[in-house]
Amino acid sequence: MKHARLGAGAALAVSALLAVGVAQAPLAGAVSPGTATVAFDCGSYGSGSATLTASQDGTTATITLSTSAITAPFEISADSVSSNLTMTNTDGSTVSFTGGSNPDIPAGGAVSTGPLTGTVAAGENLSATSLTVTVFGITATCTATSAQTPPFSF
Structure with missing residues (x-):
């Protein structure tokens, strides 16, 4: 009987240690960092900085973007903006992030879009x-004029 209690106690101790180890392990599939900045030139629509916020769930990543490079000439209602953000990997391959969501944007306000x-x-x-x-059928094409600081690691 003494050995059964000792065995049960040892099993409980090992289980507790494993639980602590799992709790302290980093989350798999988490993007780092969560926020970055980059500058864009959008031709006649303007130029300026952009803030990108990223999240990840497995192999699906979402990015929201707000940029002063494009300002709304008039009020833009929610879900009226369609966007495509191209991101380049260190090996030269690209990933496209697309979406058709945005908050209400006041006239003169910076364009916000996402999640992409x-x-x-x-x-x-x-x-x-x-x-x-x-x-509204008008497309602004922007090119990054600075390196994204920092890049997103997935």
């Missing part, structure tokens, strides 16, 4: 390189 959704693989290090934003 794309598929990522573990180990990819992505930086924004281009952006297209379409509002």
